[in-house]
Amino acid sequence: MSAREPVRIGLIGAGRISEAYAEAIAGAPGVELVAVADLQAEAAAALAHRFGCRAHSSHRSLLAEAGCEAVVICTPPVTHEALAIDALEQSVAVLCEKPLAIDSSAAQRMLDAATAAGMPFTMGSKFRYVEDVEKARGFLEAGRIGEVVLFEIAFAGAVDMSRRWNSDPDIAGGGVLIDNGTHAVDLIRHLAGPVSEVQACEGRRVQGLEVEDTAQLFVKTENGVVGHVDLSWSLDKRQAYFLEIYGTEGLIRVGWQASFLERGGEEAERFGRGYDKVGAFRSQLEDFSSALRTGSELRISAQDALSSVQVIEAAYRSLRERRWQDVATPRS
Structure with missing residues (x-):
């Protein structure tokens, strides 16, 4: 071809x-x-x-x-x-x-x-392919907010899952942790590097499902960055930003409708229009088709995909055992 x-x-x-x-x-x-x-x-x-x-x-x-x-x-x-x-x-x-x-x-x-x-x-x-996320990654690589210390991510919106396959553990593998949590894990790995440890805790099951409908995930990366993720199918956490990255010299906020870079006493710099679902899907498809046609490197490698599964797997171990868990090292 x-x-x-x-x-x-x-x-x-x-x-x-x-x-x-x-x-x-x-x-x-x-x-x-x-x-x-x-x-x-x-x-x-x-x-x-x-x-x-x-x-x-x-x-x-x-x-x-x-x-x-x-x-x-x-x-x-x-x-x-x-x-x-x-x-x-x-x-x-x-x-x-x-x-x-x-x-x-x-x-x-x-x-x-x-x-x-x-x-x-x-x-x-899809979130790895959001244009503002890529701009944020560029700011991090350029040291615009100094040393990265903390990530905060929130994917929490009320959705009735009682009649969806997502709430059947035999089909979905779990609840909101594996569903929305996979997005959060991929973002953290993309922006802060491999995740080394995780701890998860479950909230009240508001919808009476067989799986968790609200959870919190705490992570630590190999680089010493820590992160906190709020996940819910049952709560509307109305926040302007789904991703906030705090550094020693400033912070980055990536939002649903706008994104900002803030440094010290400077005026916040708007750098994007926020989450564009269709644009993210198209960027992902272009990446995929380019890999097939030209042999270019995929933005989400097969190893990245496996690593996300391993982080979520460790998070469920943490839920069961109620303590921090090490994340398995992917096979080379």
């Missing part, structure tokens, strides 16, 4: 997150949506009709007939391993939505399949 030809992408899953990807693909250069697969044939047909591509009632049919070069997996976490390995074994590149897997053993098998196939493999984690 020519580097100029769009990457032919198939969507596996036809739920809400798939709709977001389909919209992003429609407006992103270098990619083309050619097929959608879902076990619910009507859902696949509806999404495929909306975006002018073919519908399939199984991922095997999509892989065999659609001529995809890559797939985006947007199904419940327990299914990710089998779907990703099936695609990789047919030399199809994989972008798998977070969380990558419900445990690190499954994640490692996915990585091993990607290595054996020699195909690009990455985890979908």
